[in-house]
Amino acid sequence: MRLALLTPFDFPSVRGNAITVNRIVRGLRERGVELNVWDCSVISDTQVGREVETYRPALIHAFHAFRVGPLALRLARKLEVPLLVTITGTDGNHDLFDPDRAQTVRRVLEGASAVTVFHESMLTKISKTLPDLTVKMVVIPQSAWLEEGPPYPLADRLSLTPDTVIFLFPAGIRMVKNPLFPLASFDRLVSRFPHLRLVYAGPILDPGEGEHLLRALAGRPWAAYLGAVPHRQMRSLLEACDVVLNCSLSEGGMANSVLEAMACGLPVLASDIEGNRSLVEDGVTGFLFNGPEEFEAKAIRLLGDPGLRRWFGLLGQTRVRAFYSREREVEGYLAQYHRLVPAPSAGDFLLRGG
Numbered sequence: 251m252r253l254a255l256l257t258p259f260d261f262p263s264v265r266g267n268a269i270t271v272n273r274i275v276r277g278l279r280e281r282g283v284e285l286n287v288w289d290c291s292v293i294s295d296t297q298v299g300r301e302v303e304t305y306r307p308a309l310i311h312a313f314h315a316f317r318v319g320p321l322a323l324r325l326a327r328k329l330e331v332p333l334l335v336t337i338t339g340t341d342g343n344h345d346l347f348d349p350d351r352a353q354t355v356r357r358v359l360e361g362a363s364a365v366t367v368f369h370e371s372m373l374t375k376i377s378k379t380l381p382d383l384t385v386k387m388v389v390i391p392q393s394a395w396l397e398e399g400p401p402y403p404l405a406d407r408l409s410l411t412p413d414t415v416i417f418l419f420p421a422g423i424r425m426v427k428n429p430l431f432p433l434a435s436f437d438r439l440v441s442r443f444p445h446l447r448l449v450y451a452g453p454i455l456d457p458g459e460g461e462h463l464l465r466a467l468a469g470r471p472w473a474a475y476l477g478a479v480p481h482r483q484m485r486s487l488l489e490a491c492d493v494v495l496n497c498s499l500s501e502g503g504m505a506n507s508v509l510e511a512m513a514c515g516l517p518v519l520a521s522d523i524e525g526n527r528s529l530v531e532d533g534v535t536g537f538l539f540n541g542p543e544e545f546e547a548k549a550i551r552l553l554g555d556p557g558l559r560r561w562f563g564l565l566g567q568t569r570v571r572a573f574y575s576r577e578r579e580v581e582g583y584l585a586q587y588h589r590l591v592p593a594p595s596a597g598d599f600l601l602r603g604g
Contacts, residue, residue, distance in 0.1 A: 251591055253278075253285035254307035254325075256298065258317035260289035264453060264478050265422055267338050269506050271313055272481075273395045277580035283587075290318050299325055307331060308591045311583075312358075314338045315365075316345040319358030332363035332590040336390075339525075340426065342372050343500040346379060359383055363590050366390045366583075368504050371524040390582035392504050393574045394513035399482025404449075404490045408474060413445045415553055417519075418491040420484070420507040421498070424456035428497040428521070429463050433470065435546045440472050443553045448495075451487060453478035488514040492559055493552050501525020512536075513570045517562035519548055535566035 255275065259268040275287055286305055288298045302310070302325050311334045312322035319335055326333035335358060345351040346359075359365055359380060365387045367373050377384040404410075417436075421427040432448060440446050450473075454460030467473050479487055488494070494511035498521055508529050511518050518536035520526040532538040537548040552559055 251283065251309065251587060252305065252307045253283060253587065254302045254305055254310045255285055255287045255313070256290060256302075256310065256318040256322045257287060257313045258289075259291050260287055262480070263289075263291070264481050265455070266506050267313055269481060270338065270392065273393065273576070274579065274583060276395070277576050278583065281580060281584065283584070290321065295321050303329065309334060309587055311336070311587075312362075315341040315355045315358045316351055317341070319362075320354055323358050323361045326363075327361070333361065334364045334366065334586055334590065335359060335362040336366045337368075337372055337376070339501060342367065342376055344426075346376065356380065362386070364388060364586055366586065368392050369525070369528040371528060375524075388582075388586060390579060390586075391574055392506065392509055393576045393579040394506070394509040394570055395576055396485040396488075396510055396513065397482050398485065399480070400486070402479060402483040402487040402490065404476075404487060407476060408447055408449065410447075411445060414447055415443070415445055415493070416447045416449060416491040417493045417495055417549075418488065418511075418516075419448065419450045419495045419497070420452055420479075420488075420511075421450075421496070421505075422452045422455040423450065423460045423463055425459050426499050427452075428499055429459065430466060431497040431542075432495060432545070433466055433473070435542050435549065436473070437470070439546060439549060439553070443550075444472075446472060446553060448473040449476055449491070450474070451476045451479045451484075484510065485514060488516055491516065493549075494518050496520040496526055498523060498525065504528045509570060509574060512563075512566035513574075515560075515563035515567040517552060517559045518566065519545070519552060529569075530566075534562075535569055536562050 257267055257271045259265045261272045309332050310322050310326045312318045313336045315335050322333055346355045367389055370389055373387050373389055423429050436448055467475055494516050496508050508518050518530050520530050520538055522538040522540045530536040530538055539545040539548055
């Protein structure tokens with residue numbers, strides 16, 4: 251089986267879609283799957299179409315229904331091959347309900363042979379809007395994979411002491427990630443906990459939001475923006491921190507940053523939304539919060555109790571290893587590929603003159 255994977259971003263980008271696709275592609279190739287990936291952020295639709303037609307895949311897999319779905323659907327129809335669409339986040343949470351984008355997303359999802367989501371909550375949300383789609387939707391949970399790369403020089407960027415507690419905000423800087431949210435709360439906490447540090451790691455995806463964040467950090471010496479950190483250095487950065495923040499307004503079922511934090515044994519302090527509830531059990535594998543007051547109260551508990559941080563981290567790591575393995579993720583996609591493109595039978599082989 252030869253696969254064509256279309257993605258809005260691919261390596262070396264550190265955006266969520268790129269991390270997800272890179273992880274899945276590595277797993278598939280380890281299983282001997284023949285595939286090619288087209289990064290639609292750097293190649294024109296015309297060139298992608300020409301190259302995919304030449305490649306002659308047995309199946310097209312599109313990651314993101316709005317950004318690459320329309321092109322993938324046109325190619326699947328032209329080549330008369332199945333189309334698998336993976337809902338990755340904003341396409342299911344926002345684009346499907348945006349008056350200017352909804353029709354495009356619906357057309358792609360209705361034209362797909364199968365649709366995968368990362369969590370049951372996304373399946374439920376989409377099914378309420380497109381009930382006829384339910385029969386071809388499948389949940390395939392994400393996994394976490396962090397390679398061993400060169401250490402990130404965090405000590406060169408921050409003034410650290412043995413009692414420093416570092417909160418890491420790992421995400422692309424854009425409005426949906428709500429990067430400004432922690433600052434006012436930490437303004438109030440830093441006088442009580444002078445060893446508190448807040449660091450942001452991720453590319454600026456929304457220039458306006460990035461400008462607001464950088465301006466806000468300028469007067470806060472206890473906070474820093476590290477820029478886009480290469481994914482091969484994320485393990486060492488995570489291991490140098492104490493708590494991971496996720497303040498998102500929405501997530502596509504589960505965030506790579508939360509999965510990776512839990513895989514590294516870090517506690518998570520996350521907004522109480524469906525995508526985060528799929529991973530973080532409040533008071534067990536981390537904390538969920540609604541609003542600034544609850545955020546501050548739970549941040550105080552994490553700041554003052556190293557044992558609690560270790561306990562949350564251990565339980566989170568155990569849960570990721572038990573339920574979100576790479577093997578399970580890869581097997582999920584392989585099952586869909588083989589369902590959509592069944593292996594030819596001996597009779598088919600003989601009919602073709604084999």
